[in-house]
Amino acid sequence: MAIMEGARKLLREGKIPSVADAAEVARVSRATAYRYFPTQSALIQEAVQTGLPTTWEPDERHADLTAFADRVERAIAEMLTLTHDNEAVLRGVLLVSLQQWATIQAGDKLEEESIRRGTGRIPAIQAALAPYRGTLSPAALRRLTIGLSLIVGAExxxxxxDIWGLEETEAKEVARWIARTLTQATVNAIE
Known part of the structure; x- marks a missing residue:
C-alpha cells in the first residue's frame, strides 16, 4: 500500500510521519489516508508490523541443552541484524511510545490508541526457546524471554x-555475550 510505504520512507529518514505526511509522500488524498489510518499511532503501528518480520524461523536441529546457548546466541544475532537494519523505524516507534507515555504521565488524555511494542521480539524469542519448553520450567523460560528482550530492539x-558509543559490530558482540550468559545461567540453574 502506498500510504504504508510513504510512512516507512519517512521513518527511514528519521521523521515521525503524521497521517497527512504519509499521504503526501504517497500522493493520495488525506481523506483516503485517514480512512485507512485514523491516527498517527495506527499508521506507525502498521508500518512496523508490516515492515518487520514478527517471528524467527529457528533451526530445529539443535534442541538439546548443550546447543541451547548456541541456538539462542544465533537467534539474538539475527534479531540484532534486523534491529540494526531497521534502526530508524524502530527509533521512530520508540519516540512515539515515549511521547504517549509522557502524555499519560502528565495526566492528559491520549487522543489515540497506544503503540503496542514487543509484537515482533517477544514471539521471535519465544520461537527460539520453543524446543526447551519441556526441559525448562515455565518460570525459567519466561524469565529468560524477558531478559533476552532487553538486548534486542530500539532500547x-x-x-x-548512544550511551556507550559502540559501533554496530561491538554492540552485537556485547548483546551476543549477554544472550549466551543469560542462557548458560538458565541451564546451570537446572543442572
Whole structure:
C-alpha cells in the first residue's frame, strides 16, 4: 500500500510521519489516508508490523541443552541484524511510545490508541526457546524471554550505541555475550 510505504520512507529518514505526511509522500488524498489510518499511532503501528518480520524461523536441529546457548546466541544475532537494519523505524516507534507515555504521565488524555511494542521480539524469542519448553520450567523460560528482550530492539540501540558509543559490530558482540550468559545461567540453574 502506498500510504504504508510513504510512512516507512519517512521513518527511514528519521521523521515521525503524521497521517497527512504519509499521504503526501504517497500522493493520495488525506481523506483516503485517514480512512485507512485514523491516527498517527495506527499508521506507525502498521508500518512496523508490516515492515518487520514478527517471528524467527529457528533451526530445529539443535534442541538439546548443550546447543541451547548456541541456538539462542544465533537467534539474538539475527534479531540484532534486523534491529540494526531497521534502526530508524524502530527509533521512530520508540519516540512515539515515549511521547504517549509522557502524555499519560502528565495526566492528559491520549487522543489515540497506544503503540503496542514487543509484537515482533517477544514471539521471535519465544520461537527460539520453543524446543526447551519441556526441559525448562515455565518460570525459567519466561524469565529468560524477558531478559533476552532487553538486548534486542530500539532500547538496546540507545544503550549500546548512544550511551556507550559502540559501533554496530561491538554492540552485537556485547548483546551476543549477554544472550549466551543469560542462557548458560538458565541451564546451570537446572543442572
Amino acid at each position: 538496546s540501540l540507545v544503550v549500546l550505541r
